[in-house]
Amino acid sequence: xxxxxxxRAGTALPAADRRRARPGLALTVLAALVVVAAAxxxxxxxxxxxxxxxxxxxxKLAGLAVVGTAVAVAxxxxxxxxxxxxxxxxLLGMDAMFTLVQTVLVFxxxxxxxxxxxxxxxxxxQVVVMVGCAVVLFGWLFGGQRRSxxxxxxxxxxxxxxxxxxxxxxxxxxxxxxxxxxxxRLFASFNAIDDTLLGITAALVAAGCAFAWHRRHxxxxxxxxxxxxxxxxVPYRRAVLEVLVVVAVLVSASTALVGPVTFLGLxxxxxxxxxxxxxxxxxxxxxxxxxSTLFLVAGQVVLEHALGFDTSLGVVIELVGGVLFLVLxxxxxxx
Amino acid sequence: MIEVRGVTKRYGATxxxxxxxxxxxxxxxxxxxxxxGAGKSTLLSIMSRLLPADAGTVLVDGMDVTTTRSxxxxxxxxxLRQDAHxxxxxxxxxxxxxxxxxxxxxxxxxxxxxHVERALDFLDLQPFADRFLDELSGGQRQRAFVAMVLCxxxxxxxxxxxxxxxxxxxxxxxxxxxxxxxxxxGKTVVVVLxxxxxxxxxxxxxxxxxxxxxxHDGPPAEVVRPEVLSDVYDxxxxxxxxxxQLIGTYYR
Amino acid sequence: MLVAAAWLLxxxxxxxxFVGVADVRPVDLLxxxxxxxxxxxxxxxxxxxxxxxxxxxTAVVGTIMQMLARNRFAExxxxxxxxxxxxxxxxxxxxxxxxxxxxKIVAATAFALAGxxxxxxxxxxxxxxxxxxxxxxxxxxxxxxxxxxxxxxxRTDLLQALGAWSTGDFSGVLAGRYETLWVAGALAxxxxxxxxxxxxxxxxxAFTTNLGxxxxxxxxxxxxxxxxVSAVVVVTVGVVPFLGLVVPxxxxxxxxxxxxxxxxxxxxxxxxxxLACDLLGRLVRYPYEVxxxxxxxxxxxxxxxxxxxxxxxxxxxxx
Numbered sequence: 001x002x003x004x005x006x007x008r009a010g011t012a013l014p015a016a017d018r019r020r021a022r023p024g025l026a027l028t029v030l031a032a033l034v035v036v037a038a039a040x041x042x043x044x045x046x047x048x049x050x051x052x053x054x055x056x057x058x059x060k061l062a063g064l065a066v067v068g069t070a071v072a073v074a075x076x077x078x079x080x081x082x083x084x085x086x087x088x089x090x091l092l093g094m095d096a097m098f099t100l101v102q103t104v105l106v107f108x109x110x111x112x113x114x115x116x117x118x119x120x121x122x123x124x125x126q127v128v129v130m131v132g133c134a135v136v137l138f139g140w141l142f143g144g145q146r147r148s149x150x151x152x153x154x155x156x157x158x159x160x161x162x163x164x165x166x167x168x169x170x171x172x173x174x175x176x177x178x179x180x181x182x183x184x185r186l187f188a189s190f191n192a193i194d195d196t197l198l199g200i201t202a203a204l205v206a207a208g209c210a211f212a213w214h215r216r217h218x219x220x221x222x223x224x225x226x227x228x229x230x231x232x233x234v235p236y237r238r239a240v241l242e243v244l245v246v247v248a249v250l251v252s253a254s255t256a257l258v259g260p261v262t263f264l265g266l267x268x269x270x271x272x273x274x275x276x277x278x279x280x281x282x283x284x285x286x287x288x289x290x291x292s293t294l295f296l297v298a299g300q301v302v303l304e305h306a307l308g309f310d311t312s313l314g315v316v317i318e319l320v321g322g323v324l325f326l327v328l329x330x331x332x333x334x335x
Numbered sequence: 336m337i338e339v340r341g342v343t344k345r346y347g348a349t350x351x352x353x354x355x356x357x358x359x360x361x362x363x364x365x366x367x368x369x370x371x372g373a374g375k376s377t378l379l380s381i382m383s384r385l386l387p388a389d390a391g392t393v394l395v396d397g398m399d400v401t402t403t404r405s406x407x408x409x410x411x412x413x414x415l416r417q418d419a420h421x422x423x424x425x426x427x428x429x430x431x432x433x434x435x436x437x438x439x440x441x442x443x444x445x446x447x448x449x450h451v452e453r454a455l456d457f458l459d460l461q462p463f464a465d466r467f468l469d470e471l472s473g474g475q476r477q478r479a480f481v482a483m484v485l486c487x488x489x490x491x492x493x494x495x496x497x498x499x500x501x502x503x504x505x506x507x508x509x510x511x512x513x514x515x516x517x518x519x520x521g522k523t524v525v526v527v528l529x530x531x532x533x534x535x536x537x538x539x540x541x542x543x544x545x546x547x548x549x550x551h552d553g554p555p556a557e558v559v560r561p562e563v564l565s566d567v568y569d570x571x572x573x574x575x576x577x578x579x580q581l582i583g584t585y586y587r
Numbered sequence: 588m589l590v591a592a593a594w595l596l597x598x599x600x601x602x603x604x605f606v607g608v609a610d611v612r613p614v615d616l617l618x619x620x621x622x623x624x625x626x627x628x629x630x631x632x633x634x635x636x637x638x639x640x641x642x643x644x645t646a647v648v649g650t651i652m653q654m655l656a657r658n659r660f661a662e663x664x665x666x667x668x669x670x671x672x673x674x675x676x677x678x679x680x681x682x683x684x685x686x687x688x689x690x691k692i693v694a695a696t697a698f699a700l701a702g703x704x705x706x707x708x709x710x711x712x713x714x715x716x717x718x719x720x721x722x723x724x725x726x727x728x729x730x731x732x733x734x735x736x737x738x739x740x741x742r743t744d745l746l747q748a749l750g751a752w753s754t755g756d757f758s759g760v761l762a763g764r765y766e767t768l769w770v771a772g773a774l775a776x777x778x779x780x781x782x783x784x785x786x787x788x789x790x791x792x793a794f795t796t797n798l799g800x801x802x803x804x805x806x807x808x809x810x811x812x813x814x815x816v817s818a819v820v821v822v823t824v825g826v827v828p829f830l831g832l833v834v835p836x837x838x839x840x841x842x843x844x845x846x847x848x849x850x851x852x853x854x855x856x857x858x859x860x861x862l863a864c865d866l867l868g869r870l871v872r873y874p875y876e877v878x879x880x881x882x883x884x885x886x887x888x889x890x891x892x893x894x895x896x897x898x899x900x901x902x903x904x905x906x
Contacts, residue, residue: 150719151895154660157726158891161828165884168754172877217441221433227385227416232487233409233437262730279425315738322731329724330713 023276023283030275030290037298045305062202063193064300067254068264068292070205072272073212074250075265076288080223080281081240082152085273086328088265092141092156094134094251095260096163101130103167107174119196127204127252134248135241190258190300190313201253208250209289211242216281219243223279261314263321268292270324336360337382337412337491337523342391344377344547351377353547354391359525361490364517366534367527369544370568375527376417376495378544382525383414383493395491409437413487415480417496417527427471427479428464431455434486454486457512473500481509485516492516494526498533510537531572535559535581543567555581589841589852592859599862603635606869629762637757637765638865638879639858641820641827644771646857647778647850648816649831654789654846655809656710659839660722662831663699663817669828670729671702672814672821673752674736681743688767688822695818702732703810755825755880757865764823771819774812775854782847785809789844825880829887830857836894860886 041061046053075088089095105126141152212219221229222239230236254261272288273279299313337359344352352374359365367375380386382393384400393400395412413434431454435447455461458478468476477500484492494513498506514537516522528534534541534555541558543551544567551563558564559581564572572585604627605611611631615623649662656666663669675698679691686694706725713720740749778785787795788805795802820827834857835849842849861879864886868877 150723153723154719155892155895157723158829158888158895161884162888162892165828165881165888168881169877169885172875172881173872217436220441221436224433227414228433230385230405231383231409231414231416231484232433233404233406235405273424279429315734315741318734319731319738322727322734325727326709326724326731329720329727330709 023278023280023287026276027283027287027290030287030294034290034294034297037294037301040301041297044301059195059198060193061297063198063257064190064296065293066198066202066205067190067193067258068268068294068296069209069289070201070250070254071261071265072268072288072292073205073209073285074247074254075269076272076281076284077212077219077243077250078247078265079269080219081243083223083225085270086266086325087153087156088263088269089247089251090260090262090265091153091160092138093160093163094138094248095255095262096160096167097133097137098126098130098252098255099260100163100167100170101126101133103170105129106178107170110175110178119194120200123197123200123252123256126256127249130252131245131248134251135244138244139241190296193257197256201257204249204253208246208253209285211246212281212285215239215242216285219281220279258314261317263325264292264295264317267317267321267324268295270328271295336394336396337525338394339378339382340392340394342378342381342388342393344374344381344386345389350547352381352388355544355547355549356391357542357549357552359491359523361523362517362521363523363539364513364537365523365525365540365542366538367525367542367544368529368531368534368567369550373544374547375544379414379493379495379525379527380416383412384408385414385416406437409487409489411489412491412493413484413489414493415484415495415497417499424467424469426465426467427460427475427482428455430468430479431460431464431482431486434483434488437487450486450488454482457485458482459508474502474505477501478505478509481512489522491523491525494524496527496529498528498530506533513537531559531564531583532580535583559583589838589856593852593855596855596859596862599859599866600635600639603638603862603866604631606866607631630760633762633765634757634760635862637760637768637824638862640768640772641755641757641824642830642858642861643854644768644775644816644857645820645827645830645861646834646853647775647831648813649857650835650846650850650853651778651785651809652813652831653835654785655806655813656707656721657789657791658718658721659836660719660832661725662829662835663813664729664826664828665722665832666703666706666725667728667732668699668703668706668813668817669821669826670732670736671705672696672699672818673749673826674698674702674732674739675818676752676822677736677740677745677749680745680748681739692767692815692818692822695822696815699814699818700810702728703814752821752825753880754878755820755827755883756876756878757824758876758878760824767819767823771816774816778812779847779850779854781805781808782850786844786846789846825878827861827880827883829891830861830883833887833890833894834860837890 038061041064042054042057046057071090078089079085079087105122141155218234218239221232221234222236222243224232226236229239268291269288272284272291275291276283276287278284295317296313299316303313303316337357339355339357339359342352342355343350351372355374355378367379369375377386381388382395382400384393384405387401395403395408398408398411400408428451431451432443432447434454435443435450439447455464458481460475460478460482463471463475463479468479471479477497481494481497484494492513497509497513501509510533513524513526517524517539526538528538536555538555541551541553541555542549543558543563550567551558559574561572561574561583564570564574564583564585568585570585572583574581574583576582605613607630609626609630611623611626616627645663652661652663652666652668653659655661672695675695676691678698679686679694683690706728709724709728710721713724736749737746740746784800784805787798787800788802788809792802795805835853838849838852838856842852861883864882865879868879868882871877
């Protein structure tokens with residue numbers, strides 16, 4: 001009976017209507033918007049010599065693009081392996097973990113030793129430690145039995161508080177001079193992107209994206225959940241571990257450049273799903289990266305140059321993202 | 336051929352599957368029945384490498400499921416669990432297309448598309464093919480998952496309570512379909528069923544489990560008998576022959 | 588274990604009198620050394636009293652909040668109450684910096700009340716598939732409010748002040764600068780007197796009405812208690828996270844949920860935990876101090892995680 005009714009409803013709404021979403025078109029429009037925003041970012045409100053302004057702003061633009069791409073791809077990958085749309089690496093405390101790794105390294109090795117190390121070497125060391133910690137922790141949380149999504153979320157949020165408090169405690173305990181070394185590294189923001197790290201993080205993010213693109217079909221299958229994916233012949237545990245490693249690398253890169261941003265990933269991934277109207281990673285991955293870059297670059301242009309608010313982009317993202325999160329919860333998207 | 340050899344699974348102190356050995360030769364529809372907690376679903380999960388066993392081995396066409404590459408197995412054996420659920424927003428056609436993944440690894444060919452359309456036709460799903468799964472009724476979604484599993488086009492198909500959420504008409508349709516898959520396409524189907532009468536009417540062989548062990552095993556005529564069913568379910572079951580079918584009654 | 592904590596409390600309180608940068612030995616007090624007595628009267632004594640009052644009252648209102656939201660994981664810092672109180676404090680500091688502490692507390696209380704009411708309103712609209720949604724909504728709501736506060740503080744150059752308020756710290760407690768906490772202590776006593784009402788309210792509106800109690804009035808009383816205590820503690824010493832969550836849950840595990848019977852234990856354990864954390868903060872990097880908010884952040888979140896994962900999926904399976 002109900003099947004008949006539904007069948008009639010199905011014919012009433014022709015298939016073509018439901019497949020109208022044209023991911024290719026959406027992607028092109030997004031790319032065009034990113035180009036426009038980038039042009040505005042480079043030129044709006046510039047005074048003085050172009051030969052100074054352009055390279056300066058171009059570096060910043062590159063930084064925003066790297067961060068935007070890293071956060072977007074990391075979030076999409078993470079949501080795929082956890083088979084839901086509300087968990088993100090930062091909601092589970094992953095960027096707080098990177099901050100803690102950084103603090104612990106300064107604490108253990110001492111500021112003097114660190115100052116002697118080249119920044120890139122130090123950063124790569126942090127990434128390695130971070131990947132190890134993340135794989136152990138998240139492998140444990142998501143391996144084994146299936147846990148309720150809400151439990152995972154709450155554990156993640158509390159874990160974030162724990163990691164931040166632990167960093168805070170170590171920072172208070174450590175030698176004031178070493179603390180100064182650390183604050184130099186920690187107080188990255190959208191306005192003070194670390195130039196020395198830009199090259200190496202860009203390379204890491206590019207590698208991560210290449211991996212994700214290469215595995216896009218496997219990712220489509222992983223999104224079906226453990227049992228379906230295993231049934232379809234994907235070696236689930238190994239595939240998820242690989243993805244988690246890549247996520248950890250991407251999060252490290254973005255956190256090192258601009259510090260923790262809790263809700264950016266949630267925001268851009270969900271916007272990308274809606275705009276592209278498909279789940280397929282060959283569309284979603286580039287789409288989310290473009291949405292994210294557009295959001296950061298256009299946001300920076302509007303806030304900084306149009307409204308004259310400096311360094312508030314991060315706060316605005318937290319605000320909008322937090323409200324979106326509540327809306328998702330209220331609408332029951334967190335199944 | 337699926338060979339189960341001394342498989343045991345424990346959760347803490349409780350043994351869910353207790354030293355089960357079972358041969359499923361090629362061809363035929365095997366029904367797995369038994370009361371709740373008898374270990375049917377667990378056994379099916381172990382047979383399909385979704386769950387590791389604590390002891391024993393499972394061989395599919397002579398290959399150990401725990402050591403064989405997962406994608407090789409996926410071309411021999413398909414599994415549908417009863418609580419199939421997908422987080423992302425997929426259309427029915429998208430889901431069914433995933434059944435071709437083990438064969439073409441995401442680069443779908445014209446031949447794959449043909450398989451998908453056939454599976455959609457087979458399960459009466461064409462009218463909903465471009466709807467999202469979360470817009471369908473439970474029964475339609477269940478059929479979409481079955482279509483995906485059939486689209487995987489494997490010799491062995493394991494289904495855990497595929498009749499869940501289906502009304503009478505679709506339940507009968509589903510069993511007829513599984514019957515055709517075995518008779519016409521020569522597949523081997525192992526299906527967990529709750530309704531003893533469905534098992535009696537449609538299967539070639541019934542394996543009855545109780546307390547993690549195989550209690551009885553044989554063709555319907557041997558298993559659908561009052562003393563056997565009463566023993567399996569701890570409930571008085573009378574068996575009548577109606578229109579040439581063995582029907583158990585236990586309602587009062 | 589609870590009894591041990593109860594015995595530990597006076598011991599910790601006494602130790603707290605003698606730990607700090609300036610040296611005070613028990614012998615000095617016995618010899619009636621005026622310097623030593625002065626230090627105890629002006630600094631160590633008030634600090635110890637402040638710790639006891641803040642710890643006990645925070646833990647007690649945590650219990651009340653859990654009864655009101657009918658959820659084990661609700662407490663002022665997981666329901667947005669604390670963040671709203673902070674926002675209120677920030678707003679009043681910008682609008683009228685010269686106002687006395689009492690007025691600031693009133694403003695913070697008003698924001699906390701409005702915020703908690705908002706939280707409960709949002710909660711009614713969330714499909715409650717799992718009890719874990721409640722703290723999740725509260726924490727994120729708190730995050731949004733914090734973002735607003737950060738934005739305002741950034742525009743008005745008050746980021747540092749906001750940072751200080753957000754981290755509970757007792758090192759600045761002196762005689763004359765902590766007495767508002769006695770209000771919190773008094774309200775904890777009020778909560779104890781009204782304990783039975785909250786036990787009943789915790790069983791639901793239908794149940795409460797059936798017993799002839801006014802559910803609405805009980806809710807309002809509870810909300811006021813929670814908001815005032817949170818505001819007082821935030822304005823006077825800063826945020827002490829998760830205390831009101833961890834302590835009542837541990838007590839509930841050991842002693843059950845009859846509020847009248849458990850509340851004294853909750854108060855005792857809360858005070859003991861804050862004292863212990865503050866002592867740790869004073870000793871770990873002597874002569875510098877680590878603020879108690881940071882120490883409790885570590886200890887409290889470890890305990891919270893333990894509660895969540897204790898029976899593994901136990902807490903999550905309800906959903």
